[in-house]
Amino acid sequence: MKIVRTISEVRQYVKEWRSQGLTVGLVPTMGYLHEGHQSLIAAAVKGNDRVVVSVFVNPKQFGPAEDLASYPRDLEKDAALCEATGAHLLFHPEPSEMYPQGHCAFADVEELGKVLCGKTRPIHFRGVCTVIVKLANIVMPDRMYFGQKDAQQLTIVRRLARDLNMPVEIVGCPIVRETDGLAKSSRNAYLNPEERRAAVILSRAIAAGKATAQNGTVTPDEIREIMLRTLAEEPAANVEYVEIVDSQTLLPVDNLNGPILVAIAVRIGKTRLIDNFTLPE
């Protein structure tokens, strides 16, 4: 596996592969890779002849008061994981390679980026959309892989690809969890042992919501109520939102017909964690 830092090197590799008629999968990440990322890379290896993993902590998706500077990084470990999982190329650009002086073009999805996490992270999804379009234009993959862990992001990327006629298939992959249920996340590294124990409340709320939803004729409000009650059992949990929305429009629903996303965001200490489930699963 090769590690490259420039756009022109990526393009050279992909051009060579294309000339041999090979298909290409792309897994965009911010690094500090874990088994969640690894499941995406494995899916890409299975579905394509060649796989590019990007490791780029995208400054455009962090607000001024967010954790850009402290976001965990470990390129050596990331490269080992990519190589062991069968990736062919790791793209690790400097911010100046992706956003040279004077960069001013952005991609955005308007309302879809203003709800759920967008309420407290107003520029986040504009940054996500922009880097995804840029990475797609750099690699020109057949398929891009995203985790259901970031459900709003997955909905937004699907819409971006559809509305901008991006010639790429968006593949969603299931949430990978720790043995106690906590969704794997690079940000779990911020949690001290006490917070790590408290963080299991997110997946307990998800399990409670899911069990209630499977239990016949309930309303979105009842699911929300049960989940809020579960989260209230953990004093260290500060709930940002528990929302039950249409999976495609991300707007609140008043019944459980059709594809539904139940999404939560909770702060444990200074760490903001998210989790979700969908109906039907």
Ligand code: AMP
């Ligand atoms: P990140 O590095 O956090 O930007 O994540 C890169 C990709 O990995 C995104 O598509 C995430 O949704 C996905 N991902 C992160 N954590 C998990 C997880 N626990 N299970 C599945 N996918 C994940």
